[in-house]
Amino acid sequence: MPQYTPPLRDMQFVLHELLEVETALRKLPPHGDIDRATIDAVLEEGGRFCAEVIFPLNQVGDREGCTYAGDGAVTTPTGFKAAYDAFVEAGWPSLGADPAFGGQGLPHVVHNAFLEMMNSANQAWSMYPGLTHGAYNALVAFGTEEQKKVFLPKLVSGEWTGTMCLTEAQAGTDLGILRTRAEPSGDGSYAITGTKIFISAGEHDLSKNIIHLVLARLPDAPPGTKGISLFVVPKFVPDANGGAGERNGVKCGSIEHKMGIHGNATCVIHLDGAKGWLVGEPNRGLNAMFVMMNTARLGVGMQSVGLAEVAYQNSLAYARERLQGRALTGAKMPDKPADPILMHPDVRRMLLTQKAYVEAARAFTYWAGLAIDREHKHPSEKVRADNADFVALLTPVVKGFITDNGYECTTLAMQVLGGHGYIAESGLEQYVRDARINMIYEGTNTVQALDLLGRKVLADGGAKLMKFGRVIQELLDSHADNPAMKEFCDPLAALAGKVQVLTGEIAAKAAKNPDEAGAAAVPYLRVIGHLVFSFSWCFAAGVALRKQSGGDPFYRAKLQTARFYFAKLYPEARAMIDQARTGAAPLMEMDAALF
Ligand SMILES: Cc1cc2nc3c(=O)[nH]c(=O)nc-3n(C[C@H](O)[C@H](O)[C@H](O)COP(=O)(O)OP(=O)(O)OC[C@H]3O[C@@H](n4cnc5c(N)ncnc54)[C@H](O)[C@@H]3O)c2cc1C
Secondary structure, rough: OHHHHHOOOOHHHOOOOHHHHHHHHOHHHHHHHOOOHHHHHHHHHHHEEEEEHHHHHHHHHHHHHHEEEEOEEEEEEOOHHHEEEEEEHHHHHHOOHHHOOOOOOHHHHHHHHHHHHOOOOOHHHHHHHHHHHHHHHHHHHOOOHHHHHHHHHHHHOOEEEEEEOOOOOEEEEOOOOOEEEEEEOOOEEEEEEEEEEEEOOOOOOOOOOEEEEEEEEOOOOOOOHHHHEEEEEEEEEEEOOEEEEEEEEEEEEOOOOOOOOOOOEEEEEEEEEEEEEOOOOOOOOHHHHHHHHHHHHHHHHHHHOOOOHHHHHHHHHHHHOOOOOOOOOOOOOOOOOOOOOOHHHHHHHHHHHHHHHHHHHHHHHHHHHHHHHHHHOOHHHHHHHHHHHHHHHHHHHHHHHHHHHHHHHHHHHHHHHHHHHHHHHHHHHHHHHHHHHHOOOOOHHHHHHHHHHHHHHHHHOOOHHHHHHHHHHHHHOOOOOOOOHHHHHHHHHHHHHHHHHHHHHHHHHHHOOOHHHHHHHHHHHHHHHHHHHHHHHHHHHHHHHHHHOOOOOOHHHHHHHHHHHHHHHOOOHHHHHHHOOOOHHHHOOOHHHHH
């Protein structure tokens, strides 16, 4: 049976010692009086809910999965509904929502920390409120006043849940070819017809109503992505009193049997003249979706931070207890039949890889969460614009790099347990299966890499990347007089220089042949991922060096993990630079018939 303890010490290190969120948030008018005690209370109480209420349901959900009743109804695994009721009762759904709609208005960076713990405890369960938050974001940004009034308070309280309905059988990555139609009904509403597939939380028994955000085409829509509109389509049409009224023409046709996240219903959703209302402007539905994607993709990054953390905790506990073989330098526990496997160098590699990736990912994602807060709430227009640029640039890195690493971490955690990790009872193989989807949905990681290189770097001539380069330079300058920081600053500075050269080379080649960008994108994303993680480790090492004299072993562990990162993981960047440089020829010169 796996265990989970919310990693409060490291979360507090990131929030209070690295990011100094209390000071940073007080500069944002809605959070002028926020204090550390409130933030820590949310983490502690939220952590208790995650560890005690939803974590015990994680293996149950995996074993039982959801059940399709045959008449459009879906039953979630044992305990899911009671846990959801407790979640709503305690007010957790409203944590990060706007007080104007009944929310508690907590900053994004704090909400993010709660998401990490929810995902460590139970990713499949957490997707029900997670998707609701996505629908909430779409309506806040683009809904009419009436739509906000009708839907938002119910989504914020958790009484109703939400979904995002984009994918169709023939339209996954390429949403430009989706076919779902929306015909005006003459009363301001639309009749929506089509079939969506793979809709997470598309049907279930947790809430009284389900609010679908659906992409569809108007009758006169131009072809392609410029002809897609967004609609809000409730399962039950709200009545005059704001309650769930008559049943709408939207029904679950079946649920998928899949590799992981069994406790989350992945649904085929049939829309048969379903009543819906336009959200935002006609034919601008994809723009609306893109606005929400920063938070949604950050949310998927948090899923992998959460899974990698819980997998790490369990593999570490096992490595301390499992006795196999003797340490190469001689017995460490001669009174025992063998030494703990933690004494073996390669087991340490597997554990430290997880620790280094998880802690850097936590620092990076919380930093990105704070950047989202600044982007939306800082009084200075320049600060808002700068942070919008950081968020845009780094969102594909959060989604792509962290979910790729998260999968590697869960696989390593399983490996630490040897054969026992492969056995279902250990819980480790479930983490591997659950982590795999994070690399696929919300835009595959290939799509993230293309977005990073094409839209975020090449499209503006590297302006956003250079802005991030200046943040790196500030950190390096702040440590210029500190010889103890050289071991961390030198590799960061070296990689920043190499990124500049590599980006120029790819830009020149891609200008002549677009396949060059397509071929370089995935290794390029890993290079930028290492740039960001080098920045995170350098930043953390600076704080740890300053504080280690107090004798707290936490800081010693931080510094050792930073050293491990630069010695063992950072070198991947060099290989990825080489791979990006080899260009498109080895891929595209192969005749399609020869595969
Ligand atoms: C469990 C689960 C839950 C999901 N939840 C939701 C949900 O709630 N709502 C929703 O709308 N969708 C959801 N999805 C759908 C998911 O977002 C899509 O599966 C994903 O976007 C990829 O689309 P696809 O499966 O059609 O693959 P395809 O688009 O067919 O891609 C196949 C492969 O080709 C690559 N590829 C495609 N186009 C390009 C290109 N231009 N350049 C380079 N490579 C390319 C892809 O990276 C991928 O490797 C879910 C899927 C799953 C499995």
